Amino acid sequence: MAVAEAKRDAAEARLSALALPQGGWAGAARAEALARLRAMGLPGRRDEYWRYTDPSSLVQADAPKASLFDPKDEPMAFTGFDRVKVVFVDGVFDPAQSDDLEAAGVELLSRQTADIHWAQSLYGVLEARGQTPVRRPLAALNSAAATEGVLIRVTGRAAKPVSLIYLHKSETSDAVLHHCVKLEEGAELTLLENGPAAARFNKVLEVEVADGARFHHIRTQGRDHERRAVTHIFARLGRESLFKSFTLTANGVLTRNEAVIELTGDDAVAHVAGAAVGDGDFHHDDTVFVTHAAERCESRQVFKKVLKNGAVGVFQGKILVKPGAQKTDGYQISQSLLLDDHSQFLAKPELEIYADDVKCSHGSTSGAIDETALYYLRSRGVPLRQAQSLLVLAFLAEAIQEIEDEGLAEDIRARLESWLARHGQ
Amino acid sequence: MLEIKNLHVKLEEDDKVILKGVNLRVEAGKVHAIMGPNGSGKSTLSYVLSGRDGYEVTDGSATLDGVELLEMEPEERAAAGLFLAFQYPVEIPGVGNMTFLRTAVNAQRKARGQEEMSAGEFLKVVREKAKALKIDAEMMKRPVNVGFSGGEKKRNEILQMAMLEPKMCILDETDSGLDVDAMKLVADGVNALRSEGRAFLVITHYQRLLDHIKPDVVHIMADGRIVKTGGPELALEVENNGYADILAEVL
Numbered sequence: 001m002a003v004a005e006a007k008r009d010a011a012e013a014r015l016s017a018l019a020l021p022q023g024g025w026a027g028a029a030r031a032e033a034l035a036r037l038r039a040m041g042l043p044g045r046r047d048e049y050w051r052y053t054d055p056s057s058l059v060q061a062d063a064p065k066a067s068l069f070d071p072k073d074e075p076m077a078f079t080g081f082d083r084v085k086v087v088f089v090d091g092v093f094d095p096a097q098s099d100d101l102e103a104a105g106v107e108l109l110s111r112q113t114a115d116i117h118w119a120q121s122l123y124g125v126l127e128a129r130g131q132t133p134v135r136r137p138l139a140a141l142n143s144a145a146a147t148e149g150v151l152i153r154v155t156g157r158a159a160k161p162v163s164l165i166y167l168h169k170s171e172t173s174d175a176v177l178h179h180c181v182k183l184e185e186g187a188e189l190t191l192l193e194n195g196p197a198a199a200r201f202n203k204v205l206e207v208e209v210a211d212g213a214r215f216h217h218i219r220t221q222g223r224d225h226e227r228r229a230v231t232h233i234f235a236r237l238g239r240e241s242l243f244k245s246f247t248l249t250a251n252g253v254l255t256r257n258e259a260v261i262e263l264t265g266d267d268a269v270a271h272v273a274g275a276a277v278g279d280g281d282f283h284h285d286d287t288v289f290v291t292h293a294a295e296r297c298e299s300r301q302v303f304k305k306v307l308k309n310g311a312v313g314v315f316q317g318k319i320l321v322k323p324g325a326q327k328t329d330g331y332q333i334s335q336s337l338l339l340d341d342h343s344q345f346l347a348k349p350e351l352e353i354y355a356d357d358v359k360c361s362h363g364s365t366s367g368a369i370d371e372t373a374l375y376y377l378r379s380r381g382v383p384l385r386q387a388q389s390l391l392v393l394a395f396l397a398e399a400i401q402e403i404e405d406e407g408l409a410e411d412i413r414a415r416l417e418s419w420l421a422r423h424g425q
Numbered sequence: 426m427l428e429i430k431n432l433h434v435k436l437e438e439d440d441k442v443i444l445k446g447v448n449l450r451v452e453a454g455k456v457h458a459i460m461g462p463n464g465s466g467k468s469t470l471s472y473v474l475s476g477r478d479g480y481e482v483t484d485g486s487a488t489l490d491g492v493e494l495l496e497m498e499p500e501e502r503a504a505a506g507l508f509l510a511f512q513y514p515v516e517i518p519g520v521g522n523m524t525f526l527r528t529a530v531n532a533q534r535k536a537r538g539q540e541e542m543s544a545g546e547f548l549k550v551v552r553e554k555a556k557a558l559k560i561d562a563e564m565m566k567r568p569v570n571v572g573f574s575g576g577e578k579k580r581n582e583i584l585q586m587a588m589l590e591p592k593m594c595i596l597d598e599t600d601s602g603l604d605v606d607a608m609k610l611v612a613d614g615v616n617a618l619r620s621e622g623r624a625f626l627v628i629t630h631y632q633r634l635l636d637h638i639k640p641d642v643v644h645i646m647a648d649g650r651i652v653k654t655g656g657p658e659l660a661l662e663v664e665n666n667g668y669a670d671i672l673a674e675v676l
Contacts, residue, residue: 370517375477377529378500379500380503381503381504381532390525395519397518397519398519
């Protein structure tokens with residue numbers, strides 16, 4: 001088939017631009033990932049899950065240039081929080097700016113030589129599981145090519161959040177990071193991620209949450225206007241475990257965030273949420289796949305987008321309830337606030353249910369700011385812009401509420417407020 | 426204080442003329458009531474004064490202490506001292522009632538060149554005023570008017586009025602949807618605000634609210650005009666005989 005051939009050619013062209021790592025403890029996993037990628041080829045516009053987002057700039061051999069953005073006096077996210085900082089500059093670990101990783105139990109993918117059997121059972125494994133029923137070639141590419149990233153194994157309650165900071169210094173950087181996180185039974189960890197990362201960024205995060213463990217993930221994707229990113233989260237949840245992920249995306253010419261979550265133990269809880277704000281040349285795509293494979297699990301997908309000046313938002317969200325996953329409680333909401341007539345929201349909610357005793361609901365809307373509410377606020381003396389800003393934040397509130405830590409939630413709100421102030425809302 | 430002259434207003438959308446020459450003068454310290462049958466233009470008058478979109482003023486003026494209101498944005502009218510207690514208070518999911526109130530109070534103070542109220546000071550004042558209106562802390566934490574009963578919404582309007590301390594208060598059918606006890610509570614809240622420097626325009630269908638908020642002047646509005654003005658006895662006349670007699674007399 002011509003199409004398949006073209007996709008495989010694209011994969012070879014992309015691979016030729018990368019220095020593929022050889023050998024090492026992850027050698028076999030990388031070789032398998034490479035084989036997966038070669039069999040699939042890179043995504044094209046005609047693929048079912050790429051109809052709303054053009055992957056060409058993500059798959060082309062070299063990263064499109066992205067000029068550096070001056071954040072002026074705006075502090076980076078999570079400044080002031082007590083955390084273990086791990087800094088990557090254009091995808092390369094920077095020990096000078098990072099904290100003592102050994103003390104925090106964080107290993108580097110590039111340096112790992114010691115006891116790595118746990119990472120071997122994770123690296124590329126969840127990604128490979130996540131390739132069915134929907135192909136995710138850019139994640140396979142990541143597993144095949146990544147040489148940098150962190151390996152975190154938590155056995156108790158982590159003393160501090162681990163904070164991955166992605167700095168962007170080169171206009172043509174093409175970064176690939178792959179992180180593996182394993183929470184053993186009853187463990188708890190908060191993982192923070194922030195920063196624009198690179199001109200083009202491909203990141204995979206594989207998370208194993210064992211029975212009774214709790215994982216909190218809060219990330220902000222930098223506001224460099226021209227950056228591009230494709231990210232995947234692959235998570236597997238054990239019995240009575242908890243997984244909560246929140247992402248704030250502000251600007252960026254192209255972002256595709258995929259989350260593939262599998263609830264494999266009874267009574268597990270998975271919440272994945274996102275708030276995206278875009279002005280102008282902004283394309284943001286949330287593609288989420290939640291599989292209920294055990295009983296009495298709860299999942300929530302809460303995605304909100306604020307779009308203006310031609311910005312485009314995409315949501316593709318699926319809840320798959322496998323046979324036997326009785327008493328499943330699934331919820332999915334995707335909403336966009338369109339601040340003008342030029343912006344666009346494309347949504348494809350999907351439910352696929354093979355158990356008979358489940359509760360699943362979904363909703364998807366797009367609309368303008370509520371004029372009546374705006375008038376009400378103004379009639380109380382709140383100026384137009386401030387009233388709009390209040391209503392935009394109110395619209396995003398349901399997603400931000402998914403952050404359990406009030407301090408972190410406040411940091412996110414403050415970032416949104418300053419974004420709104422800068423963008424004339 | 427409030428002076429409306431020959432006010433003509435039509436709906437922007439379908440060219441329908443609603444107000445056909447309203448003349449009204451409200452002095453400081455007074456309570457005026459406007460009564461009138463459905464569709465007479467009472468609510469439109471309140472919306473036009475507060476600056477709602479969708480209406481076009483084709484003639485006339487409305488001034489507050491000599492300053493033209495109709496040219497101003499809604500927030501400027503509020504800062505100038507105008508307040509409308511809504512017939513249907515608007516629900517705003519996601520905005521906490523307390524946040525809303527504090528934002529409004531400080532926005533108005535800022536607009537008037539006053540210093541913003543500190544969080545502590547604000548909390549103290551709002552607690553005291555909320556207590557008088559039997560608004561509990563739980564209600565203050567909830568999103569604005571979301572899940573409030575009809576009575577709670579109206580009490581919340583009066584709380585906003587008490588906090589913002591406007592000089593010209595318009596109450597648009599504040600009695601609608603209230604039981605006797607709730608109406609008493611709302612009326613007490615309004616009466617507590619009566620002062621020499623403040624005026625009220627109370628729009629209502631029924632005499633019963635006026636039993637609690639005693640008006641100085643009563644106007645009857647019909648077909649977009651004030652057709653009759655009198656003392657409190659005019660409200661009683663409406664209560665006993667309906668509008669038919671009055672309208673037959675003036676039209």
